[in-house]
Amino acid sequence: MGQRPITFLRQVVALCTYPNLLDSPSFPEDAKKRAKRILQGCGGNSLGSYTSSQGINCIREDVASYIERRDGGVPADPDNIYLTTGASDGISAILKILISGWGKSRTGVMIHIPQYPLYSAAISELDAIQVNYYLDEENCWALNVDELRRALNEARAYCNPKVLCVINPGNPTGQVQSRKCIEDVIHFAWEEKLFLLADEVYQDNVYSEGCQFHSFKKILYEMGPEYYNNVELASFHSTSKGYMGECGYRGGYMEVINLHPEIKGQLVKLLSVRLCPPVSGQAAMDIVVNPPVPGEESYAQFIKEKESVLNNLAKKAKLTEDMFSKIPGIHCNPLQGAMYAFPRIFIPSKAIEEAKAHKMAPDMFYCMKLLEETGICVVPGSGFGQREGTYHFRMTILPPVEKLKILLEKIKDFHIKFLEKYA
Numbered sequence: 001m002g003q004r005p006i007t008f009l010r011q012v013v014a015l016c017t018y019p020n021l022l023d024s025p026s027f028p029e030d031a032k033k034r035a036k037r038i039l040q041g042c043g044g045n046s047l048g049s050y051t052s053s054q055g056i057n058c059i060r061e062d063v064a065s066y067i068e069r070r071d072g073g074v075p076a077d078p079d080n081i082y083l084t085t086g087a088s089d090g091i092s093a094i095l096k097i098l099i100s101g102w103g104k105s106r107t108g109v110m111i112h113i114p115q116y117p118l119y120s121a122a123i124s125e126l127d128a129i130q131v132n133y134y135l136d137e138e139n140c141w142a143l144n145v146d147e148l149r150r151a152l153n154e155a156r157a158y159c160n161p162k163v164l165c166v167i168n169p170g171n172p173t174g175q176v177q178s179r180k181c182i183e184d185v186i187h188f189a190w191e192e193k194l195f196l197l198a199d200e201v202y203q204d205n206v207y208s209e210g211c212q213f214h215s216f217k218k219i220l221y222e223m224g225p226e227y228y229n230n231v232e233l234a235s236f237h238s239t240s241k242g243y244m245g246e247c248g249y250r251g252g253y254m255e256v257i258n259l260h261p262e263i264k265g266q267l268v269k270l271l272s273v274r275l276c277p278p279v280s281g282q283a284a285m286d287i288v289v290n291p292p293v294p295g296e297e298s299y300a301q302f303i304k305e306k307e308s309v310l311n312n313l314a315k316k317a318k319l320t321e322d323m324f325s326k327i328p329g330i331h332c333n334p335l336q337g338a339m340y341a342f343p344r345i346f347i348p349s350k351a352i353e354e355a356k357a358h359k360m361a362p363d364m365f366y367c368m369k370l371l372e373e374t375g376i377c378v379v380p381g382s383g384f385g386q387r388e389g390t391y392h393f394r395m396t397i398l399p400p401v402e403k404l405k406i407l408l409e410k411i412k413d414f415h416i417k418f419l420e421k422y423a
């Protein structure tokens with residue numbers, strides 16, 4: 001997608017990978033200092049050995065300090081931090097630990113619709129029950145506690161709902177939940193004794209003015225001891241998104257709060273089956289949580305690169321939203337965060353009939369036509385789930401601005417012709 005990697009992150013990983021470079025004058029001293037510390041944390045001064053299953057100690061300490069800074073001083077304990085192979089690995093591991101029972105007592109996992117398919121896939125792989133609750137499209141994909149309660153009450157007839165998952169900022173819908181929404185969700189989880197899974201991999205990707213990322217952990221603490229001593233919470237972060245976009249390193253962490261010590265033991269045992277997360281991914285995670293600070297040699301360049309990526313993403317989010325709002329038969333909520341647009345598309349009944357004749361969901365039919373006629377690949381809303389009778393597609397905003405403009409123009413022309421053809 002043309003995004004340039006963050007120099008400092010690559011420098012530190014390069015130094016860790018090939019420590020002979022520590023003598024090279026081409027690398028800044030602050031990168032060398034980080035690399036030496038990570039290498040010491042590896043024990044054997046090499047990225048090429050296994051680490052403890054929970055991850056390198058000094059990196060878990062850096063993650064805990066990052067969380068404390070992010071959350072305005074709310075304490076974080078390195079012992080509650082687990083480094084993971086991207087966020088995906090942590091999400092699957094926690095779900096594995098939480099799922100049990102048979103028949104009506106089988107664990108139900110609540111996930112919003114539309115959802116990111118990692119959740120439906122993991123739930124299905126673990127033979128758990130997926131309990132859908134719908135985000136409110138008319139209200140910019142907000143979470144609504146009445147809808148959560150409806151879903152929970154209905155699900156109790158056929159399973160044992162124990163887990164509530166929330167992705168914020170959202171994939172595929174790109175919304176940033178308000179503080180009030182998060183408080184309501186935490187209160188609901190506390191009342192109903194649900195284990196909260198907060199997928200916060202897009203925490204740096206907030207673009208709209210008036211929107212702010214609020215971590216579940218911070219709000220949980222601000223709601224008082226009754227909540228923070230009782231609500232079980234796992235939250236996830238990753239090197240894959242944000243301004244770094246380093247999804248190939250497979251770095252991530254999870255922080256788990258209020259997990260019973262015996263279950264914690266089981267979690268470590270489960271994680272030890274995969275030995276340890278990639279050590280280069282752990283090093284990359286360290287740079288995300290421990291970047292250059294004012295006064296350090298690399299600070300100015302780091303901030304310049306970080307802001308350039310984030311400002312560009314904000315520009316592309318606005319461009320995409322503006323363009324979709326001008327196309328007849330397309331409605332797109334504001335792109336407040338994350339990396340996607342999820343516009344609603346009107347599909348004429350003639351096209352729906354033709355899709356049925358081809359045994360395809362109507363939005364799949366639409367996306368296949370778009371692919372065939374323009375070469376543009378977007379994902380049909382049916383892949384994420386959507387309210388019956390509504391159709392969407394998901395498109396990423398990652399391409400460079402000029403390319404994105406061309407893609408959006410092509411989608412516009414295609415859509416208008418599609419409406420005319422099936423009118």
Ligand SMILES: Cc1ncc(COP(=O)(O)O)c(C=O)c1O
Nearest residue numbers: 086087088116167171238240252
């Ligand atoms: C909401 C969400 N959670 C988790 C992931 C997985 O990220 P990772 O690369 O850290 O495994 C993604 C990837 O797109 C995502 O969008």
